[in-house]
Amino acid sequence: MTATPTAPAVRPAAATVPGARTTAVVTGLGIAAPNGLGTEDYWRATLAGESGLGRVTRFDPSQYPSTVGGEVPGYVAEEHIPSRLMPQTDHMTRLALTAADWAVADAGIVPGDLPEYGMGVVTAASGGAVEFGQRELQNLWSQGKEYVSAYQSFAWFYAVNTGQISIRHKMRGPSGVLLTEQAGGVDSIGHARRHVRKGVPMVVTGGVDAALCPWGWVPQIASGLMSTVSDPSRAYLPFSAEASGYVPGEGGAILIVEDAESARERGAEHVYGTVAGYAAGLDPAPGSGRPPALRRAAENALADAGLTPSDVDVVFADAAGTPELDRAEAKALEELFGARGVPVTAPKSMTGRLLAGGAALDAATALLALRDGVIPPTAGVAEADPGHRIDLVTGAREADLRTALVLARGHGGFNAALVLRRAH
Template sequence: MNAVVVTGLGVVAPNGLSTEEYWNATLAARSGIGRITRFEPERYPATLAGEIRGFEPAAHLPGRLVPQTDHSTRLSLVAADEAVRDAGLDTGQLPEYGVGVVTANSAGGFEFGHQELDNLWRKGPEYVSAYQSFAWFYAVNTGQISIRHGLRGSSGVLVADEAGGLDALAQARRLLRRDLDAVLTGAVDGSLCPWGWIAQTSTGQLSTAEDPALAYRPFDERAAGFVPGEGGAILVVEDEAKARARHAPRIHGRILGHAATFDPRPGTVPADDASALTRAVELALADAGAVPDDIDAVFADAAGVPHLDRAEAAALGAVFGARELPVAVPKTLTGRLCAGAGPLDVATALLALRDGVLPPAAHTQPSPRYGLRVVVGRPLELRLRAVLVVARGLGGFNSAMVVGASH
């Protein structure tokens, strides 16, 4: 079976608006978490988020696209642009139906939808934008990326909350095995508007802390929820033989394996049950043809919610035993980016593989009770060949992916 390689990266994150900016900030443990500025959060139980600040759409996108796009769609277009540039992909040179787009989304263009609902309620139906017909929708980022780059191969969108981003990469890999030459895939997500915020706060899993340094502390004794954020990553993935045939400027690494499972029905098992997540990790390793000893580090889902942290630690313990693999949690610097989290972790893992270094987690003091060797304080230099990325979505989605170095 041909290898699936990543040839392009595009990152938009609260601590960096390009791949290298994000990577430098992440290695320096610069956080993008702060009090929400995009709306007044005073009346809500949670007031912190990882916002992408200072983003001027007109500086990155044609004017025609601005009135018809949500903030998160604009960000996804910027990430896709960077990924295409990074991959040196000349889509005009590829077969007409050879390149597809597969993204994930948890909410769609919520802020856009919020504004149009506001127009409908305050002013009347004739004030609702015609662009509402698609701008709010889950599939909108796939569609806009496809239109902007003229990509007409098989495309789609996956919705599985925070697990969906990894599932999108897995779907892209399936399409490459079928007949596509390349796929733009990943997710840029986030719904930091009042309408999105009530949906997120309703889960009861958000940190109510007001100090960014005390808010999102996964695997810490004092963990009490997480901070959401916006952003993510878009990747160009290709069949390795085809990427080499077109002399792709660089190969960031390989997608080696993936699996997704679903948790048992709530109430039938303890809340910290790890069986389905364990199974996802085992199946992802099997799909990669790897044994636990082949994995050099884990990028954890790191919910920051005690029973979910226990479940993840138990799953990693069940698969890797007493090895105490290094665990990276760069999302402590950005917040949890919904569907964007998995692809951003994969992008970060590829940069870690490239540079032989794991970024430190911020703010957290890992408790020994979890038995995890969470990287904190400063970057950890080590030889990396293969890395496991874990992502879980609200309601029982589990997804695990194995990525490997390019060599």
């Protein structure tokens, strides 16, 4: 298990990259989100515009300026996680293991289908299992070192989801973890495709995160980007004139990315779509006067897919939810597509921003949209701020969708773009 802490440079795949002609397809999804546990629960709620945001209950938020979060409902860990894994896993890892189980089952992969070294695991992470870590630090301070769990040695670690998924499913192929804050969900899928192009038949990827504890809360408040609105229905309104910051949530999505040929050979039950293009980029240093890298990442991802902006049928926006960041994204979209040139949506308005899980959930949501020919709404927003010249989808909209662009930005200058195409 190796960490990959470096930021990927903008680097569209060249035609000379070995395996660049290999098609990477998504054959399985597993979703745990604040507005739905399980893919179909989530998708139904998302199309109906049902938000999962509320006042935080996992800890008492009353002493903090921000009190609204997105909590995964109805998750009983004991129903999903074996007894031996309970003492050694954080809530975040349990959700990740559960989503991974569902994704593997959805893909119809049974043990023995693929060689152990032909299956890799690449997930995104942010701060690791901070709730577990906070509890053990409190044990240390209040009771002494004899009271600290031996499992703290790895349970907090930001690579722990990758590790536990790998162990549970005996997947010994190339594995890793990417830390690019909210861009990680897209970066992990891009990295999974890289492994597939190098000859790995299947990679479990995406991200599931959870940091709804004081230790996970305080650093996000310090970023100044979190909403302090206490009404859950008004706290996170990306692209609206009332945008006041973001709301954090827990959960995410795990995706099975496979070599299309290999998936066909093993008789994969369904193909959600292809990972057609990917690119990433780092913002220039503040004050440099150069533009942010989001637009360039999107252009490079489209070039990587061999497509142009006119091929894109829907954009799943990063939707940071602060006026300044929304303006920057809307500007990039207008430059790419023209004013109101493409439908733009932000279903994360119903889940909050899920740290390393958010962009992975957006990718999964985009694949469901391609499957069903319907764009999920940006909930709670009646209309975009007229200053943002974008076609914001505020109610579920049916459309013939063939190509989706997923945009993601991570605090600290990370940008990533993913192009997904319908299978047929």
